Amino acid sequence: MGLRFASLGSGSKGNGTVVASGDHFLLVDCGFTIKETERRMARLGMSPADISAIVVTHEHSDHLSGVGPLARRYGLPVYLTPGTFKARDIGKLPELHLIEGHQPFVVADIEVTPVAVPHDAREAAQFVFRCRGSSLGLLTDLGTITPHVEAHFGDCDALVLEANHDPLMLAQGPYPPSLKRRVGGAYGHLSNQQAAGFLQRVGYEQLQHLVVAHISEKNNSLALAKEALAEVAETVESCIFACQQEGFDWLTVESRS
Ligand SMILES: [Zn+2]
Numbered sequence: 001m002g003l004r005f006a007s008l009g010s011g012s013k014g015n016g017t018v019v020a021s022g023d024h025f026l027l028v029d030c031g032f033t034i035k036e037t038e039r040r041m042a043r044l045g046m047s048p049a050d051i052s053a054i055v056v057t058h059e060h061s062d063h064l065s066g067v068g069p070l071a072r073r074y075g076l077p078v079y080l081t082p083g084t085f086k087a088r089d090i091g092k093l094p095e096l097h098l099i100e101g102h103q104p105f106v107v108a109d110i111e112v113t114p115v116a117v118p119h120d121a122r123e124a125a126q127f128v129f130r131c132r133g134s135s136l137g138l139l140t141d142l143g144t145i146t147p148h149v150e151a152h153f154g155d156c157d158a159l160v161l162e163a164n165h166d167p168l169m170l171a172q173g174p175y176p177p178s179l180k181r182r183v184g185g186a187y188g189h190l191s192n193q194q195a196a197g198f199l200q201r202v203g204y205e206q207l208q209h210l211v212v213a214h215i216s217e218k219n220n221s222l223a224l225a226k227e228a229l230a231e232v233a234e235t236v237e238s239c240i241f242a243c244q245q246e247g248f249d250w251l252t253v254e255s256r257s
C-alpha cells in the first residue's frame with residue numbers, strides 16, 4: 001500500500017496533516033493544543049504516541065503553536081528549516097533536525113522533499129511525500145505559484161492545495177487594508193483562481209485525490225471555491241474540501257502501476 005493522509009483541521013485557526021505509510025505516521029504542522037490534537041487524532045483512530053516525527057512548514061502560529069508542546073510531551077523529533085527554527089522561540093525540543101538547503105530527507109520509509117515557497121515567513125517550505133511509488137503534495141500558504149513549485153507539485157498522485165480566498169470577498173471583507181494586501185499579495189495566500197489556474201497549467205488527469213484546503217472562513221465561501229474548481233472536480237477521482245473544524249478523513253494514494 002502507498003501513502004495515506006488525513007487532516008486534523010485546515011485554515012487560519014489551526015492546521016495539522018497526518019501522512020502515513022503502514023504503521024508510520026508523520027505529522028505536518030500542529031496549530032492545536034495538546035488536548036485538541038489528541039481529540040482530533042482520536043477521531044482518526046490514532047494518538048500522538050503513534051507519530052514518528054513532526055515536520056513543520058513555517059512559523060505562523062496556525063502551523064507552529066502546538067509543535068513544541070506536543071514534541072515535548074511525546075518525545076517527538078521535529079524537522080524544520082533553519083529560518084523557521086530561528087523565527088520563533090519554540091523552546092527545547094527532544095530531537096531537532098534542521099532541513100538544510102531544502103534537501104530531501106527520509107523519515108521511517110517516507111521520503112520528504114521540501115520545496116521553497118513565497119510566503120511572508122522567514123524560510124517557508126511545503127512538502128512532497130513519496131513512498132513505494134505514490135506521491136502526495138501539500139501545498140498551502142503561498143502567495144504565488146513559482147516555476148519551482150510547478151516543477152515539484154505538477155505531477156503528484158494526490159494534492160492538498162490551498163484555495164484561500166475569493167479576491168472580491170477579500171476586497172470587500174472585514175480585514176484592514178494592510179492585511180488585505182498581505183493575504184492577496186505575492187507572499188500571501190493563493191486565491192481560488194490561482195489554485196484553479198495552477199491545475200489547468202500542469203494538468204490534473206493523474207490526480208487520485210484533490211483536497212482543497214486552507215479555505216478562509218472570512219474571505220471565501222465553499223460555493224465560490226467549488227465554482228472556481230468545478231471543472232477540475234469533475235475530472236479527478238475524488239475532490240474534497242477540507243474544513244477548519246473537521247479537517248478530512250483518511251484518504252489512500254494507490255501506487256502508480
Ligand atoms: Zn496558514
Ligand SMILES: [Zn+2]
Nearest residue numbers: 058060119141
Ligand atoms: Zn502562513
